[in-house]
Structure formats: C-alpha cells, structure tokens
Amino acid sequence: MVDLVTHASPMARHVLRGRPAALEAAQGALGFALPRQACRAASKGDVHALWLGPDEWLILSGVSDGLAERLEDAMGAHPHALVEVSDRQIGLVISGAEAEAVLSVGCPLDLGLDAFPVGMCTRTVLAKAEIGLWRTGPNTFHLEVWRSFEAYVRQFLAAAAVVPA
Template structure:
C-alpha cells in the first residue's frame, strides 16, 4: 500500500491583514512530464485536451488544466486528479502514431501558490532572475535558493511553484522568512 505524504497539506503563511501577500499549499493535481517532437504537438494537444504552447516559456491555461513549455520538446502538464486516467489512456493511444514519453510525476511534486502585489518581492528573495519580467501567463524551470522548481506565472500577481516534496519544507521556510521581512518592511 502506498503511503501518501503531502508535506504542505493545509499549511498557509499568515501575514498581517495589511500585507498584500498570500502563500498557501496548492490543491493537489495530476502532473506529467511530456517529451514529444514539435511536429506532433498538435496530436499531443488533442490527447491532453488543451492546446500545448509552442514556445519555451509559454503557458496555456484552461480551467484547472495547465501546460508549460519548458524546452524545445518538453512540457509540464497539470490537470484535475479525476482526469489522470483518461489522459494516460489518450497518450497510450497516441503511441501508435507519435513517439513520445509521458511520465506521471504527481507523487514527486507539490504546489505552492504565491499571490498578491508583494508576490514578486517574496519570490525574488530566492530566485536569481527578474521575476517581475516574466510574462503572464508564463513558466520556466529555475532554482529557488538551491531547490529546482517549475515557476508558473498565472496572472500578474499570481504564481505557482511546483517543487519536489523533498525540497518543499525548504522552499516553504524561505517563503515564510521572506513574508515576515515584507510584513516588517525590511
């Protein structure tokens, strides 16, 4: 029997009401790493049920589905947990016509939502590039301090971090420290 452990379940970083920043554990979802040649992206889009973005750094969002292009042949896919089996079947059928690799990474990663006018400041505390310059929506693989993450900018002041469970507490602690500094005006 698989024992599931979500290191951030139910956690939220509390700040003073005057601080425009909310950090909370994201709802669980199905997560996949997709590798497929650019010529077959349209077929993969049909299998996933969302048009996959064509350029590195672009993100497609529809309802609870998200797709981020992380490389020339690499996508990070997210969907509601109830759709996981249907997505796996659709991609299994796709093997007959398009060479690809779809890997379930749902048990490896957890999500953290960072939202509000101070979200960029909180993220910038441990990310080396200019987070404020990211397109919305947009996404990339990067480092948060020393932990590898996938960072999605869903809207101007709304971000989602996808991080390995083993690094989740580390990332959470850094966000907690950054939110405290923002709250104190440091």
C-alpha cells in the same frame, strides 16, 4: 505572512516529451495546442501545458481524469514519453502584492511584469532549491516544488517575507 503561501489543489502531473508527430497527436487529446513559445503556458479548463523545454511540457490536470490514457492512445506508436510525476512534486501558490518581492529574495530571475508576464513559466531556482515557476496572475505565482524540498522552500519564503523595519 501566514496566507502568502498555500497549497495548490491536488492535480495529476505528467511530463510529455516526444517527436513532432506525437506532439501533434497529443494536442488532439489535450484539446488545445501545446505552447511552442519558450517559457509559456497554455490552458483549457483545468488542463494546463507548461513549456519546460523545446520538446518538454509539464501537463497539469484534474486527478484521475483519464487524460494520460487519452494522451497515450492518441500518440500511439509515435515516438514519445509520457511519465507520471503527480507525486514527485507539490504545487504551492504564492499570492499577494508582495509575492514578486518575496520570490525575488531567492529567485535570480527578473520577475517584473514586463520580463515575466502572466502566463510565463519556467524552471529556475529559489535559493538552493529548483522550482517550477508559473505566473498565473499579476500578483499570483504557482510554484512546482519537488516533494522533499517543500519544507525548505516554505521556510525560505517565510523568512523572505520578513520586511525590514
């Protein structure tokens, strides 16, 4: 189970909120349309936009790639909020045939591929921690975990990976 959970590569994180005009403008800087369907992610290259709420996205991108500045420039005076949260949370990747089952030890969502397809993302809970959960492959999930909850989440997943005899 040592390899089940790994750290995601370092990335910049921003929470994007705003009125429609700002979101339109942001898409230009992003280079792709913000996903408008609930709980879906959209990506281009190493830039990802994860729908978190009807006017809320988590933007993941390369470290120091200047995306935030470009987004601010693009949105200008259109009402919006762009807040950096790169250090608020850490990314974990849980991968393997047993990933879905291990997450289901603490996550009450239906994680079957039909109910939670590749590309779906949402905030949810894992036992007593809130997590961001993003399915990046049939057997791979990306977790966003608040920094101080990482130890708990990793310990929980390790305990959850115990397979009864």
